Amino acid sequence: MVEWDLFFFIALSVVEIVASILVIASKKLVHSAFWLAITLITMGGIYILLRSEFIAVVQILVYAGAVPVLFLFGIMLTRREIMEEPNEQE
Amino acid sequence: MIDLYGISYGIGEWFMGIVAVILDFFGQWITPFQGLADWLMRVETLNLLAILIEVMIMVVFVSIINLFIIMWIERKMYGRLQDRRGIMLPLPFRKIQKGTGFLQNLADGMKLIQKENITPKNADKWMFDIAPAIIVTTSVLVFVAIPFSETFVVAELEGGLIFILAILAIAPFAVLLAGWASNNKYTLIGGMRGAAQMLAYEIPLILATVGVILLAGSLNPVEIVLAQQRTIWYGIPLILALLVFLVAIVAELERLPFDIPEAEAELVEGWLTEYSGMRFGLVFVAKWVRTYAGAALITVLFLGGWSGPILPGEIWFIIKSYIVFIIIVWTTWSLPRTRIDQVLNIGWKRLIPLALLSIVIAAVFKWVGWF
Numbered sequence A: 001m002v003e004w005d006l007f008f009f010i011a012l013s014v015v016e017i018v019a020s021i022l023v024i025a026s027k028k029l030v031h032s033a034f035w036l037a038i039t040l041i042t043m044g045g046i047y048i049l050l051r052s053e054f055i056a057v058v059q060i061l062v063y064a065g066a067v068p069v070l071f072l073f074g075i076m077l078t079r080r081e082i083m084e085e086p087n088e089q090e
Numbered sequence B: 001m002i003d004l005y006g007i008s009y010g011i012g013e014w015f016m017g018i019v020a021v022i023l024d025f026f027g028q029w030i031t032p033f034q035g036l037a038d039w040l041m042r043v044e045t046l047n048l049l050a051i052l053i054e055v056m057i058m059v060v061f062v063s064i065i066n067l068f069i070i071m072w073i074e075r076k077m078y079g080r081l082q083d084r085r086g087i088m089l090p091l092p093f094r095k096i097q098k099g100t101g102f103l104q105n106l107a108d109g110m111k112l113i114q115k116e117n118i119t120p121k122n123a124d125k126w127m128f129d130i131a132p133a134i135i136v137t138t139s140v141l142v143f144v145a146i147p148f149s150e151t152f153v154v155a156e157l158e159g160g161l162i163f164i165l166a167i168l169a170i171a172p173f174a175v176l177l178a179g180w181a182s183n184n185k186y187t188l189i190g191g192m193r194g195a196a197q198m199l200a201y202e203i204p205l206i207l208a209t210v211g212v213i214l215l216a217g218s219l220n221p222v223e224i225v226l227a228q229q230r231t232i233w234y235g236i237p238l239i240l241a242l243l244v245f246l247v248a249i250v251a252e253l254e255r256l257p258f259d260i261p262e263a264e265a266e267l268v269e270g271w272l273t274e275y276s277g278m279r280f281g282l283v284f285v286a287k288w289v290r291t292y293a294g295a296a297l298i299t300v301l302f303l304g305g306w307s308g309p310i311l312p313g314e315i316w317f318i319i320k321s322y323i324v325f326i327i328i329v330w331t332t333w334s335l336p337r338t339r340i341d342q343v344l345n346i347g348w349k350r351l352i353p354l355a356l357l358s359i360v361i362a363a364v365f366k367w368v369g370w371f
Helices: A004-025 A029-049 A053-077 B004-027 B031-040 B043-081 B104-114 B125-144 B160-168 B171-181 B185-216 B221-230 B239-252 B277-302 B313-334 B340-368
Strands: none
Touching: A004 A029, A029 A053, A029 B125, A029 B171, A053 B160, A053 B171, A053 B185, B004 B031, B004 B043, B043 B104, B043 B125, B043 B277, B043 B313, B104 B277, B125 B160, B125 B171, B125 B277, B160 B185, B160 B221, B160 B277, B171 B185, B185 B221, B185 B239, B185 B277, B185 B340, B221 B277, B239 B277, B239 B313, B239 B340, B277 B313
16 A cells, blocks of 8 residues: 555655755756745645645745745846856857 | 536446456456556545546536637627627638638637747747746646536635635746746736736735625635525625626736737737747637636626526536626727736725725625625
8 A cells, every 4th residue: 555645745845855956056046936936836735735725725825926926026127147157249 | 417526436437447357357367467457446546536537527628618619709709899700610611601610719729739839049948838838737727626516526625715816826927937938028028017917916806705705704615605505696795896806807817908918019919929839829728718717716706606597507607607708808809908007006006995895895794694
């Protein structure tokens, strides 16, 4: 008998750990924001495994829905070249 | 009444029975097949399969049958509103221009599949691919929690309403990503406008549902409809919340009075500009799916869901949601476009106070003791 709870917990944790490492490892800030959203959504999945659906849904609504968008707005309203490698032509 | 779970369970049992018999037959020579056949006929496996088939039925209904009807209604109706005949697909063996054009959308889909999938050279390829996937997934996922009748629902969640709103809230992120990844000034401006607008209108959208939640005393869509059957459709006492919700959902869907994210005269096609081929088709169709989701949500929250005399509940639900959809299409094609500052002013300065007022009205109803 496979323990599905354990299986999904391990799968979600692996995704979450890899995504959270990529948040700080990505060269482009927008990619970081994307991985941040993935981290927060998988966190919601772990809340579902803990039988607290309401907190999971609120996690997705508040964190995954609003926080990365605010991050992206912040990134896009500032200069774009901050983190990127300089262009050869310039 | 249709018991979707029972039907799915029956189909799954029948199908798995055939597979298990075949595997059992081969199991005489190859031993592992015997264990596989036993596993397939277990109750847990059959339950899982029944749920999968249920989801499949919903997805096929939402994404194929329903979609064709919706697209046909919209294209035909705005044709008539603009004093044209709208789409007509003439029959091949007849010379006269006559026909309802019901299969025109299928033909358009075939055309889009044949076209090349172009990715711009300087685009962020990976993000460019993943943004439409997020939009389509979230659009279809909404239907998991929307009940078409008491039994015709994939997942009866305790917090189903919040789940729907949470899934709808992921879209602005994908819109921003799509706009940024295309590496084009029009898509970037479109994406920024789209995200700003969706983010602004999510607040009145959620606040307008609070009144309904207060009166029904539940977050479960099925419970909300059952409470409406006991008392009255919430669209009548909470007409203000209904109007706020309707305006907010039209803005959330980027439809015409509020379609500045893709204003054709200024921004080509907004954040969709660089998408081509079936990727464009997918995102475009996802917009229709979201529109139907909005109409279905209004039906559940304000118009009594599947309640109605004589006809079965599912039919009532579909009739009501199509009427709401037609009203949305009607407003879309008869109103002129607003400016970006006007859109944001309507959202933040008009709709949010009105939504708060509707909460107060609902609280008064509850306090007087009518519900």
